[in-house]
Amino acid sequence: MTAGTLTSVTAERLGDASPQLLAPGGTQWAKVSETTVSLAPTPLDAQPSAYVQTSWAGRPYGALASVGLSAVVAGDALYLRLRWAAAEPRQAISDNDTYADACAVLFPLDGKTAELATMGDERSPVQGWHWRAGTALPFVITATGLGTVSRVPDHPVSVGAAWENGSWSVAFKRGLGEQGVPLTAGASVPLGIAVWSGANSERAGLKAHTPAWLTLTLPK
Amino acid sequence: MATVSSRPARQLAMVFDLNKCLGCQSCSIACKTLWTDAPGMESMWWNIVNTMPGGGTPRDVFSHGGGYKNGEPVPGTFPPLREFGEAWGFDQEATFASGGKAAFRPLERDGSSPEWGPNWDEDMGGGQYPNSYFFYLQQICANCSKPACLEACPRTGLYRREEDGIILIDEERCHGYRFCAEACPYKRIYFNPGRVVAQKCIACYPRLEAGVAPACVRQCPGRVRHVDYMDNLEGHPYKLVHEWKVALPLRPDFGTEPNVFYVPPLAPPAFNEAGEFDETKPRIPDEYLREMFGPGVERALETIQVEREKSARGEPSELIDILIARDWNDLLGPFTANPAELDRPPRGG
Numbered sequence: 337m338t339a340g341t342l343t344s345v346t347a348e349r350l351g352d353a354s355p356q357l358l359a360p361g362g363t364q365w366a367k368v369s370e371t372t373v374s375l376a377p378t379p380l381d382a383q384p385s386a387y388v389q390t391s392w393a394g395r396p397y398g399a400l401a402s403v404g405l406s407a408v409v410a411g412d413a414l415y416l417r418l419r420w421a422a423a424e425p426r427q428a429i430s431d432n433d434t435y436a437d438a439c440a441v442l443f444p445l446d447g448k449t450a451e452l453a454t455m456g457d458e459r460s461p462v463q464g465w466h467w468r469a470g471t472a473l474p475f476v477i478t479a480t481g482l483g484t485v486s487r488v489p490d491h492p493v494s495v496g497a498a499w500e501n502g503s504w505s506v507a508f509k510r511g512l513g514e515q516g517v518p519l520t521a522g523a524s525v526p527l528g529i530a531v532w533s534g535a536n537s538e539r540a541g542l543k544a545h546t547p548a549w550l551t552l553t554l555p556k
Numbered sequence: 557m558a559t560v561s562s563r564p565a566r567q568l569a570m571v572f573d574l575n576k577c578l579g580c581q582s583c584s585i586a587c588k589t590l591w592t593d594a595p596g597m598e599s600m601w602w603n604i605v606n607t608m609p610g611g612g613t614p615r616d617v618f619s620h621g622g623g624y625k626n627g628e629p630v631p632g633t634f635p636p637l638r639e640f641g642e643a644w645g646f647d648q649e650a651t652f653a654s655g656g657k658a659a660f661r662p663l664e665r666d667g668s669s670p671e672w673g674p675n676w677d678e679d680m681g682g683g684q685y686p687n688s689y690f691f692y693l694q695q696i697c698a699n700c701s702k703p704a705c706l707e708a709c710p711r712t713g714l715y716r717r718e719e720d721g722i723i724l725i726d727e728e729r730c731h732g733y734r735f736c737a738e739a740c741p742y743k744r745i746y747f748n749p750g751r752v753v754a755q756k757c758i759a760c761y762p763r764l765e766a767g768v769a770p771a772c773v774r775q776c777p778g779r780v781r782h783v784d785y786m787d788n789l790e791g792h793p794y795k796l797v798h799e800w801k802v803a804l805p806l807r808p809d810f811g812t813e814p815n816v817f818y819v820p821p822l823a824p825p826a827f828n829e830a831g832e833f834d835e836t837k838p839r840i841p842d843e844y845l846r847e848m849f850g851p852g853v854e855r856a857l858e859t860i861q862v863e864r865e866k867s868a869r870g871e872p873s874e875l876i877d878i879l880i881a882r883d884w885n886d887l888l889g890p891f892t893a894n895p896a897e898l899d900r901p902p903r904g905g
């Protein structure tokens with residue numbers, strides 16, 4: 337694991353023709369470097385609900401300080417793995433008042449520019465890959481502002497997740513040429529990360545996130 | 557931010573007469589069979605009738621926060637399923653194999669004995685013999701004019717219909733965050749864990765659109781439930797709420813301006829030690845009724861009493877005529893269509 341916070345990550349190319357990278361704890365990932373990315377709570381006054389602002393005033397959330405990020409291009413697909421400490425994992429929604437752990441990666445929809453703090457706007461939407469514990473398929477979401485997230489019905493993103501030794505590892509996969517955010521060999525794309533702690537009832541905008549875009553560069 | 561400032565063009569309203577309810581749960585069953593018989597909805601009772609004073613559904617129903625105080629949202633909680641009451645299982649096998657010796661008991665999902673459920677404390681009520689008392693309270697989404705549920709949702713997962721003010725959850729938008737369920741002070745939102753969406757009473761809007769009254773209204777053998785648009789000045793809700801002022805909002809201190817109103821329970825006076833009525837002492841404590849129905853409750857009860865006495869003397873009383881509803885169809889406002897006679901009947905009867 338690299339010490340300190342980097343704002344730029346370059347995906348490594350993995351020659352293996354049969355990548356098993358959706359097994360996020362698998363041996364192939366052990367060969368891939370991991371970058372520590374700092375997270376911070378989203379601002380409470382930006383939550384688009386007076387109820388949420390009032391009921392979470394003085395109540396900590398988004399306390400996860402960092403997440404490990406690894407990026408690989410194998411075959412013609414990008415794999416992103418997030419790894420973070422979760423001493424009390426919430427692997428599913430088990431009751432009215434329980435929430436599952438979750439994470440997401442976010443990009444400007446055009447792969448170039450969008451406002452991260454507002455989750456995009458009408459002119460420059462964002463797109464995300466969202467995983468929630470207990471679900472086999474990820475959600476692909478687009479947004480044009482806070483509170484506007486909508487799910488894309490059919491999408492090419494897949495996910496694998498495992499909780500082991502007090503940490504979640506979640507790997508997303510998307511083919512480079514497939515529908516969605518442009519992912520081009522040799523090019524860079526802004527990347528945001530968010531993590532929700534189910535044990536702390538975190539959901540919606542209540543999360544730990546990267547306050548600014550990182551830059552993800554894909555190998556040639 | 558999701559706020560609801562403007563009023564809808566029309567507002568559907570209901571009045572429930574607490575003096576007529578039998579506690580039969582026909583309303584609850586009508587709703588259950590019509591709307592909540594799908595997987596993930598087993599424990600949902602969008603309409604439920606509870607004995608009051610009592611715990612309600614969920615347990616201690618009015619103590620979970622939500623609503624507004626001085627116009628500001630009040631933090632709330634969404635009690636776990638056990639507190640609403642799970643859809644219990646029954647171990648028929650064990651009872652059968654024991655030759656009937658093993659008790660036939662309801663079981664929670666984890667095999668334990670339930671400690672709460674719908675109308676759990678049925679007919680227990682309050683007060684001491686001979687001054688014990690209770691009434692049945694119908695709990696249902698009140699399609700509030702200031703819907704705390706809708707305003708709490710950070711992603712506009714709920715909306716209000718312009719044509720009748722009914723609050724609906726858009727299950728395509730809902731991501732199951734459950735802020736709405738925390739914010740509803742009446743705890744009338746349920747959670748579907750399989751689909752990860754919030755679900756609640758829909759005021760039978762597909763029936764209304766076909767001119768058919770909501771199932772709970774139509775199935776009520778007690779003629780308890782009146783429905784109409786509030787802007788119909790001849791309609792029962794308008795007459796009972798605004799003209800006669802005998803139908804009151806439940807827990808108006810919650811600040812959501814509900815559109816379901818209740819005719820408060822009129823009990824006989826308390827007995828004194830000699831076993832005679834003491835006309836100066838109410839059976840149901842005034843403070844309790846004021847807490848439940850607001851400051852208008854004494855006047856409402858007085859009006860009902862006066863009109864009842866008039867009626868008993870053989871004098872005409874518009875109020876008593878409305879409350880009796882001799883013609884069943886009068887309860888239904890404009891929604892008198894018989895579902896059995898529609899070309900394409902809506903589901904259920």
Ligand code: SF4
Nearest residue numbers: 697698699700705740
């Ligand atoms: S009763 Fe609760 S769920 Fe229904 S509109 Fe009012 S606040 Fe919303």
Ligand code: SF4
Nearest residue numbers: 578580581583776778
């Ligand atoms: S059907 Fe009518 S009488 Fe029976 S419990 Fe419901 S409201 Fe009361």
